Amino acid sequence: MQPSPTHRASFSIGTEAAARRVVDVLTEVFFEGDAAVAAFERPDGQWDVTLHFADAPDQALLRELVATSAGNEIAATLAFDTVEAKDWVKASLEDLVPVPAGRFVVHGSHDRDRVAPNKLKIEIEAALAFGTGHHGTTRGCLLLLDHVLKSTRPSNVLDLGTGTGVLAIAAAKALHRRVLASDIDPPSVRVAAENATLNETGQHVRVIRATGFAAPDFAKCGPFDLVLANILANPLRQLAGPMTRHLAARARVILSGLLTHQAPAVIAAYRARGLVPVKHLRIEGWSSLLLRKMD
Numbered sequence: 001m002q003p004s005p006t007h008r009a010s011f012s013i014g015t016e017a018a019a020r021r022v023v024d025v026l027t028e029v030f031f032e033g034d035a036a037v038a039a040f041e042r043p044d045g046q047w048d049v050t051l052h053f054a055d056a057p058d059q060a061l062l063r064e065l066v067a068t069s070a071g072n073e074i075a076a077t078l079a080f081d082t083v084e085a086k087d088w089v090k091a092s093l094e095d096l097v098p099v100p101a102g103r104f105v106v107h108g109s110h111d112r113d114r115v116a117p118n119k120l121k122i123e124i125e126a127a128l129a130f131g132t133g134h135h136g137t138t139r140g141c142l143l144l145l146d147h148v149l150k151s152t153r154p155s156n157v158l159d160l161g162t163g164t165g166v167l168a169i170a171a172a173k174a175l176h177r178r179v180l181a182s183d184i185d186p187p188s189v190r191v192a193a194e195n196a197t198l199n200e201t202g203q204h205v206r207v208i209r210a211t212g213f214a215a216p217d218f219a220k221c222g223p224f225d226l227v228l229a230n231i232l233a234n235p236l237r238q239l240a241g242p243m244t245r246h247l248a249a250r251a252r253v254i255l256s257g258l259l260t261h262q263a264p265a266v267i268a269a270y271r272a273r274g275l276v277p278v279k280h281l282r283i284e285g286w287s288s289l290l291l292r293k294m295d
């Protein structure tokens with residue numbers, strides 16, 4: 001059950017990594033108290049972090065914790081105010097509108113009955129994980145997945161960096177085949193597993209915690225004929241070698257999380273390992289790539 005706090009502290013932060021660091025620290029310090037911590041990405045890429053407390057928080061302690069965990073990545077100073085008591089995490093999620101992407105639509109529980117019946121519905125409780133469908137990278141991956149599924153039915157899918165599990169759930173809903181989903185981040189692993197169950201894909205989606213390909217599960221479950229990886233340009237370049245070792249012949253790979261100017265370097269890393277780019281989507285400054293293994 002969510003608490004019903006009345007005191008709010010909010011601030012913006014420059015990067016997902018910094019937002020996660022701050023949320024980790026604040027959750028650890030305030031979790032025992034009557035507090036709720038939520039982080040949401042804005043369309044401009046900044047992250048809004050909000051805390052709600054039942055009792056007035058120690059403002060000096062809060063300032064110190066945020067400053068030390070965020071470094072210089074705070075975009076705005078901490079603001080404190082008092083608000084009407086309600087379930088704030090739920091209220092923030094209710095602001096999200098459904099996102100259509102090809103045959104898929106990603107929506108919150110409040111829109112469950114309003115989504116067109118001819119769509120594959122993916123219901124997401126985002127909480128602290130990334131992936132409500134609103135970000136251009138998630139949408140790009142869903143559109144490329146939709147495109148791939150028009151010509152093939154992959155039998156063994158990997159979603160690396162699953163966040164809320166949105167892409168793994170989309171693949172499982174469309175294919176009814178097994179999907180391995182992994183994330184470096186324990187809260188994301190928990191949220192993705194919960195969302196897989198919520199979407200009745202729990203029998204197909206298995207979620208594990210792993211950094212890159214550093215777990216025996218990849219060799220056990222692979223080789224994969226479709227890999228989705230919405231991470232960031234540098235990790236994607238570093239993962240080109242390990243990823244190609246887990247690909248089936250003529251596999252498809254969907255990569256996102258890279259800014260459009262970073263696409264040539266990522267494409268070069270994968271081309272050097274026998275994958276050629278076959279489609280390139282650009283959404284809000286982000287690139288999503290579909291690559292094909294040639295042998």
Ligand SMILES: C[S@@+](CC[C@H](N)C(=O)[O-])C[C@H]1O[C@@H](n2cnc3c(N)ncnc32)[C@H](O)[C@@H]1O
Pocket residue numbers: 129130131132133137138141160161162163164165166167182183184185188210211212230231235257
């Ligand atoms: C941009 S989010 C993508 C979430 C979701 N797949 C989507 O498309 O909306 C990236 C996710 O990758 C995870 N991640 C980042 N680096 C990773 C790595 N080296 N190995 C596994 N997961 C990683 C993050 O924790 C985060 O949940």
